[in-house]
Amino acid sequence: SGELSCSLPNPRNVHFESVNMKNVLHWSAPAGTGDGVLYKVKYSVYGVGKWIRKPECKNINRTWCDLSSETSDYEEQYYASVKAFLHGMCSDWVETTRFNPLTDTKIDPPMVSVSSTEKSISIILTAPGKWKKSPEEESISLLQVYPGLQYNVSVLNKKTKKRWFFSISNSTLVVPWLEPGTTYCVSARIRVTTPLLYSRFSKEYCIATLKDK
């Protein structure tokens, strides 16, 4: 079939980068090849006999390929592979390690919304959603994927610089008996016990309690 000579150096560091189960294959260009390199991508479900080509990532010059749709079943595990082409030459197929979406994904911090009264602040946390094909598709919260999901919440009094920590399983927290007319800054992270997964802390959301009437 007019097979090309595969003496081109291989793509390097072929790996999945996954956030909230948006699973994107990344790699680096072969050493010393400069511009003009094109790539092909294929993937396989571990334990199933065949490699499947990804048409949208055929003869591409970028060094990533979104395989979220193909790897969305997190009860399966996957391999992906990349081949490079340049001036009639090609590289070998280079594979990822075995990718387990459930344990190998990173989790974004929760969304934090804060409101206040004179003496209290109320915090509502929303876990990020699992990646989905299209906006119309039904959202699946990571809470459903990881039933043991908890939130760590940090509340900082900007006046006294004192920081308190809360650990909650549900998504709302009310902190009563606070000082009127004071700014409090809230940030939160997600924590899953097994598999052990932590998100980063969210950025801080600051709000002031109302002034004494």
Added chain:
Amino acid sequence: TAGIRIFRFGPCQVSLSMTEIRAGFNAIKANIQARDPIRTLSILSYPHSLHKVQSSDRCCITHQLFDFYVEKVFKHCQTEDSSINRKISSIANSFLSVKRNLGQCREQNKCTCGQESSEKLKQILENYEGLNVTSAAIKSLGELDILLDWME
């Protein structure tokens, strides 16, 4: 921090320090899976994923799988790397104490086995015996997270 899970299979209740086992597996996962070149066969998931198993048989299948790993798999997973061997020993000893707890459930008839579990185990053993013993053992060890994910 440590995450012990109390696994309830109907009347059978088993406590298992899942985090320690997962931490042990994560430490050897890349190394062990890299020793398994066969992409096209899974010991645990072929032809059907564990997730297809009826809940009534979960306890029995869990016990049989812990038995399978303790009796057949770990002893054939020796590597040239002593730190890998230590992690395997740690997982094997953790599996041994869980296997014992599940065994007590079976003796007390709290862990019934139906047709589905025996068929599933038969398939797993067929997959296992379809390879030479070292390849089969290394492949099975590399699939430990499939078992742990399914249990959770």
Added chain:
Amino acid sequence: EDAVLPAPQNISILSTNMKHFLTWSPVIIQGETVRYSVEFQGEYEREYANESWIPTCECSLITATVCNITEDISATVAYNLRVRTVVGARRSEWGTLKGFFNRITTSLTPPLTKVIADGYHLLVELEDMGPAFQFCVLYWKKGQEDRMQQKVVKEVGSVVHLDTMEAGPDYCVKAQTYVEAINRSSNFSQTQCVRAQGGTSMWL
């Protein structure tokens, strides 16, 4: 002659708060650097792996007479432990710990606990004792010991919020460690009582 190299004696285990150490008496040989190597054997190795022994993580050819085996004792089963003397190419017989060691026997000490009243808020700060530890914190209004409340705390080294307090009564707190892997708890720490800070400094 080779065979006379004495094996280590007085081999024993020190295990506190899930940190396990094997110790033995030094072997003195004039003019020689004496080293030691330690091995362990879990229940799995005894029953399924031909009673094989495994070199420990940290103690091969060490000169100290204490070995941290915490990383090696990583399951709740009965372990055998042994140590031998090494001088150059010469090796002694193994000295074996009398009886098994199971980490379930580790001694657990109450956690260092700092109770803070900040305005109307009751807070606690607990020492970091390692990943195996969680804390069970009990708190109650003084005089109402029958209405104790409990909180399981996993975050350490930070000020953890327990509850809000009414002005007036004392609130008392005590904590114990809980190690899930062996399903055991320590004794409780000393009870500490604080009161909501009335007046100007009553707020966070």
